[in-house]
Amino acid sequence: MPHHCKAALITCEDFRLHQRAGGKNFVAEFIKNLNCDCDLITRGGGVQDLVRPACEGYEKCLLKDLNVSTALHRADTIHLINHEDCGAYSQQKFFSREEELKKHHDDLKKAKEIINNKFPGKKVLLYFAELEPGADDIFVVKEI
Secondary structure (H helix, E strand, O other), X not given: OOOOOOEEEEEEOOHHHOOOOOOOOHHHHHHHHHOOOEEEEEEOOOOHHHHOOOOOOHHHHHHXXXXXXXXXXXXXXXXXXXXXXXXXXXXXXXXXXXXXXXHHHHHHHHHHHXXXXXXOOOEEEEEEEEEOOOOOOOEEEEEO
16 A cells, blocks of 8 residues: 655755754755655755766666655655755856856756656646855755
């Protein structure tokens, strides 16, 4: 009997977003605010494997995990979160914060298009976790 999950979340595996020794967990807080059960799919770089896979097959692996969430767990909404200062994006060599944010926003939009084509009828929402000014590990998740 399938579990009735309401949502799937694709985000980066960066430890700063997840359970910290001091108790902070930005992803858990985000899921709690959704007020529904949520499958958590983590990848270095979040949606980057979907829009610009580093190796052949990475995008298929991510889509397989998403298929399990939508088919088996009946997720009807898919949340995508990328974040500022992502190490998986370091090869992009951003010259400004604005350039970095634009690349992430563009990647999130492209990932949404890919997911909409593969999973028609699913709601896809986009978010970006920005660092608080002067912090290197305190994020504010904002819908874009």
